[in-house]
Every structure is written in structure tokens, then in C-alpha cells.
Amino acid sequence: MPELPEIETIARGLRPRLEGATIATVNVRRRDYVRCPPPSASAHLAGKRVRKIRRHGKRLQLDLAPDGEITVHLGMSGRLGLEASSATIAKHTHLRISFRGRNLELRLTDPRRFGHVRVRPHRSSESDLGPDALAIRLPAFRQLLSRPRQIKSLLLDQTFIAGIGNMYADEALYEARIHPLRPANSLTQKEIERLYNAIENVLSSAIGNKGASIENYIRPDGTLGTAHFQFRVAHQRNKTCPVCGGPIERMPVRNRGTYFCPACQT
DNA sequence: CCCGGAACCTGAAGGC
């Protein structure tokens, strides 16, 4: 599923082709997926220019000129792609946007519909998201960990730090050798620094792999990426820890499969 | 404030 690295990859792919483009038509197939004030998404968007494409956490944002914005959250199974206007429309396509003078459509598919799109006629500066996981500085990160909440639960809370999903939380905690259930405020300074560095490391190396493997990991379709081969604990059911050779364990944390090495993560 | 659990949703995967 798309997490920060995959969204970043999408943003980098869209920028050179969409920034500067002017929206021609908007086709909303599933109304409840696209949240938009009246009268319609089309009325708000047609004729506007894509000024800038940004990412914050797992959220992708298209800033429009002269005003307005589109924000996209892909949830678990969302895909965002550019296709020729004549290309067959895939199942579960909820939104299509075409652009003036270009044989291109931005298409969003999302079978499970955990994602959503928001259309706003005016840009808003407010955000319900915490600082981006790749932009946060160490002192701010340290500040976030000053509460007793379980560390994994904290990492997954997008209002505290934005962009980390279940798999990357497991990978970062493993790399930092920290048990997922440790109260955040019990971490030593050294552990906090290890975790901070591990998050940056895990996320940027996944971006280096174009985050492509994540989607393929869930739904292998013959075009396997490479990043999931780098997972050391996440989803490594019945495998052994590459460091100590002991078994990797799985336990539920807030209803999520949590993988960790009980010997290395303390 | 923190936690656990349920709900939303579809497709993949495994059992029989």
C-alpha cells in the first residue's frame, strides 16, 4: 500500500508532466470518494492550472492557480496514474482529470476505498497532520516522544508524525533495536537518536527503490519491485532475524500485524 | 491521555 515513499515517488513522477497543465474536464465516478463543496468538482476545477505538486506524509496535494487545491489520500489500495485519454478505464476508477492540449488523464483507482480526495475552492493552510517524517528535526522528534504512549502506536499516529505506516514502523523499530510496545518516554537519548536515524534511513532508501515494491508486495502481478526484499522484519512471518538468527514474532498492536525480533528489540 | 476494538472495503489466499 502506498506510504510516504510511494507517494513521494508518485509526486516526482507527476511533477514534470502536470505542473503548469490546465485542467480541462473532471469526471467523478464515485461521489462519496471525492469530497467537494457544491456545486461540483468540475465547476471548481475546470480551467485551473496545476501550480505545484506537494507531499506531506502520505498526502499528495495539487496547488491550483489562481486558487484552490486537490488533496489525495490513497488509503490502502489507491493508485494514481497518468494514462492516455483513450486508454481503457480500469475497474474501481473513481476520478479522472483531463488536461488542455494533452492526451493525458490523471486517473485514480481504489478498490477498497479507504482513500479519499478533497477538492477545495481555496487553498487552506490548516493541516491535521503532524510534521512530515522526513522533514522533522531531532529536537522536535524528541519532544514528541515525551509521553508514555506505546512507541509503535505513536509512530503510526499521523497527527504526531506524518508518513509512517505499519510496515515502515516495524522496519524502523527493528533497525533501532527498540521493542514496539516500549513507552515512548522510556527511550534513552541514544535510543531516540537511533530511531530518528532509522526512520530517515528506512524511508529514504525505500524512496531510492522508488517505493515501487510496496504495491507489488500486496498484489504481485509479475512485475515485482525490489524494496520488499529489503524488509528485514515486516511481514517476515516464519522467518528468522538476519542479525541473531532467532525467530521473528508477530503480535497484534492496535489490530495491526506487528513483526519484530524479541531478542534484538528490547 | 491512552488503550483496545470495531467498522469501513475488496481481493488474495487458504481450507475443505
Add this chain to the structure above:
DNA sequence: TGCCTTCAGGTTCCGG
């Protein structure tokens, strides 16, 4: 082959 169950997880909400 095919039906059935289980699992997967980002987010939100509810009860303890």
C-alpha cells in the same frame, strides 16, 4: 472447481 472464511491495513469512532 468452487464456496467459505480469514486476513490485510489507514483512518475514525466509541467505550473503558
